[in-house]
Each structure stands twice: as structure tokens, then as C-alpha cells.
Amino acid sequence: RRLDSRGGLSAGLLGEIQTPISTEPLESLYDMSGELGRGKFAVVKRCVEKATGKVFAAKFLRKRRRGRDCRAEVIHEMAVLETARNNARVVNLHAAYETDHDIVLLLEFAAGGEIFDLCACDELLPEAQITRLIRQTLEGVHLLHQSNLVHLDLKPQNILLTSPCPPGDIKIVDFGLARRLGAVGELREILGTPEYVAPEILNYEPITTATDLWSVGVIAYMLVTGESPFAGDDKQETYLNVSQVNVDYSREAFSRVSELAVDFIRKLLVKAPEDRPSAAECLSHPWLWQQQFCLSPEPAAATRPVRERSCGAKWAAPPEDL
Numbered sequence: 001r002r003l004d005s006r007g008g009l010s011a012g013l014l015g016e017i018q019t020p021i022s023t024e025p026l027e028s029l030y031d032m033s034g035e036l037g038r039g040k041f042a043v044v045k046r047c048v049e050k051a052t053g054k055v056f057a058a059k060f061l062r063k064r065r066r067g068r069d070c071r072a073e074v075i076h077e078m079a080v081l082e083t084a085r086n087n088a089r090v091v092n093l094h095a096a097y098e099t100d101h102d103i104v105l106l107l108e109f110a111a112g113g114e115i116f117d118l119c120a121c122d123e124l125l126p127e128a129q130i131t132r133l134i135r136q137t138l139e140g141v142h143l144l145h146q147s148n149l150v151h152l153d154l155k156p157q158n159i160l161l162t163s164p165c166p167p168g169d170i171k172i173v174d175f176g177l178a179r180r181l182g183a184v185g186e187l188r189e190i191l192g193t194p195e196y197v198a199p200e201i202l203n204y205e206p207i208t209t210a211t212d213l214w215s216v217g218v219i220a221y222m223l224v225t226g227e228s229p230f231a232g233d234d235k236q237e238t239y240l241n242v243s244q245v246n247v248d249y250s251r252e253a254f255s256r257v258s259e260l261a262v263d264f265i266r267k268l269l270v271k272a273p274e275d276r277p278s279a280a281e282c283l284s285h286p287w288l289w290q291q292q293f294c295l296s297p298e299p300a301a302a303t304r305p306v307r308e309r310s311c312g313a314k315w316a317a318p319p320e321d322l
């Protein structure tokens with residue numbers, strides 16, 4: 001469902017990697033099992049390293065796509081993962097192999113699956129869990145932005161969990177569309193999934209770190225309501241919803257969370273990128289640090305939450321190690 005790039009795809013691509021790409025046969029080193037997910041050009045399979053018994057996720061990336069050599073894109077994805085190596089919220093790259101058709105990235109296994117499943121499920125997460133996951137996502141995004149990297153494909157399918165129930169910690173995956181900012185000139189590209197991308201992408205306007213913050217707003221909306229805020233009946237309608245920032249804040253689901261949740265999302269789903277808060281600024285939003293949440297799990301019995309409580313100096317600022 002990705003759109004074709006209209007811009008120079010080479011803009012912002014990284015070319016240097018440290019991880020060797022081994023040509024040793026994968027099957028002799030790993031036992032491959034079930035499929036964990038797949039996209040247009042990649043299949044991800046669960047596998048076990050024979051020597052250690054450790055579980056990994058093997059991402060098979062096709063070297064040729066639409067008759068074109070895409071090795072540079074794969075190298076770029078590896079380079080971004082390497083740049084983010086010290087970022088605990090980003091999945092770790094363990095090793096890389098090459099087969100006839102693919103380059104295979106051996107990634108840290110995120111056993112909890114996609115947070116998409118938490119949005120699509122009947123039972124929505126308690127607010128305290130949502131804010132914890134959003135905090136972790138913002139921590140990861142903040143560190144990426146500090147390295148001048150933008151992810152550009154943040155969505156509930158690309159935020160995974162270390163364990164499922166209760167939800168573990170988040171791991172950001174899928175750096176295929178990630179770009180480095182500020183290298184040569186400005187970055188304009190049309191990419192991502194319309195439902196989740198910011199208006200500036202659809203309008204072919206310059207991309208900045210603020211583009212990722214839009215997506216964090218979409219993810220927060222989906223975790224709170226279980227609905228995708230801009231999804232229309234077709235692509236045209238979705239585009240229109242995004243470019244007009246047509247968001248429904250009246251959903252019943254919002255009555256089960258504190259009003260600070262709506263305030264947080266409203267600050268991110270803003271058309272002008274320069275008016276969105278940075279990841280670091282978001283991290284000091286009171287919604288993410290409040291300790292008392294709406295306690296009713298039953299929407300029918302939902303009471304209005306306690307609002308604007310003092311959250312103690314300890315929580316007033318983002319953690320110092322950011």
C-alpha cells in the first residue's frame with residue numbers, strides 16, 4: 001500500500017555498514033519456523049539459532065524489486081539500525097546473510113507482536129498501559145531524532161512488543177523508509193501508508209522530525225479508541241481526511257480516558273509541522289505522567305476522570321537520560 005516515491009530515492013540514504021553480510025547458508029545455522037509478518041518486499045520469519053537456541057526474527061528483503069537492484073535500500077536499512085544500536089526502543093540487528101534473492105536481517109525477536117493487535121482487539125488497553133507505551137515510543141523517536149534520523153513509517157504495525165500479556169516494552173521496527181535529515185538539501189518524498197502519514201507528505205512538502213510526531217498522534221488515537229482517525233472508505237477520502245485534519249474527538253471511547261489524552265492527541269494532529277511539539281516536549285505532557293487514571297474498565301459505568309492533578313516534581317520533566 002505504499003505510494004511510489006516521486007522524489008530522488010537516494011536522498012538521505014546511508015551507505016556505510018559495519019555488520020558483515022555473510023554468504024554462509026542460513027539453514028545450516030538457523031531453524032526457520034513460522035511467518036511473523038510480511039510486507040510488499042519483505043517476509044519476516046521466526047527462527048532459532050542452532051548454536052545457542054536463541055530466537056530471532058529473520059527479515060528477508062528482496063534484492064531485486066520491480067526489476068530494479070535494491071541492494072542500496074537494504075544496506076540503508078541496516079545502516080539505520082546500526083546508527084540506532086544504542087537506542088533500547090529500537091530492535092537490535094544481530095547479523096546479516098545473503099542468499100540468491102534476499103538479504104536476510106537477523107533481528108532481535110519481539111515476542112509480543114504488533115501494538116496494532118491492541119488497537120484492533122475488542123478490549124482496549126487501560127489508560128496507564130497506553131501512556132506507558134506512548135512514553136516508550138516517544139523515547140525511541142526522541143533518540144532517533146537526536147541522530148537526525150526520521151522513521152517516516154511509524155504505525156501500529158511497526159511498533160512491536162517484547163512480550164504480549166501483559167504488554168511488555170515496545171520495539172520500533174521497519175526502517176525501510178527512514179531517512180537522515182539535513183545531509184544534502186531538504187527531503188521531500190511521497191511514501192508511507194496514507195492512513196498514517198502526515199499532511200506534508202501527501203502535499204509533497206519538506207519532511208522534518210515533526211512528521212514522525214504526527215504518526216505518534218495517530219498511534220495514540222488508535223490505542224485510546226481502537227479506530228484509525230483518518231481511514232476513509234477509499235484512498236481519496238483518507239487523503240481528504242488527512243489534509244483537512246478531519247478528526248472525531250467525540251467518540252465514546254474518549255469518555256473512558258482522561259481529558260489530558262485528548263489534549264495530547266490534539267497537540268500532535270496539527271496540520272502545520274512547525275506547530276507540533278517535539279518528541280522531548282511531548283515527553284513532558286502531563287497525560288504521560290499522571291498517576292491516577294479513570295478507573296472504570298466498563299464504558300457504561302465510566303466516571304469522569306480526575307483532571308489536572310499535580311503530578312509531583314518527579315514526573316514534571318522527561319527522564320534525564322534522554
Ligand code: ADP
Pocket residue numbers: 036037038039040041042043044057059091107108109110111113114157158160173174175176
Ligand atoms: P515491512 O517493511 O515489510 O513492513 P517489517 O519490518 O515491518 O517489514 O516487518 C513486517 C512484520 O513482521 C511486522 O509488522 C511484524 O509483525 C513482523 N516483525 C518484524 N520484525 C519483527 C521482530 N523483530 N520480531 C517479531 N516480529 C517482527
Ligand code: MG
Pocket residue numbers: 039157158174
Ligand atoms: Mg512494516
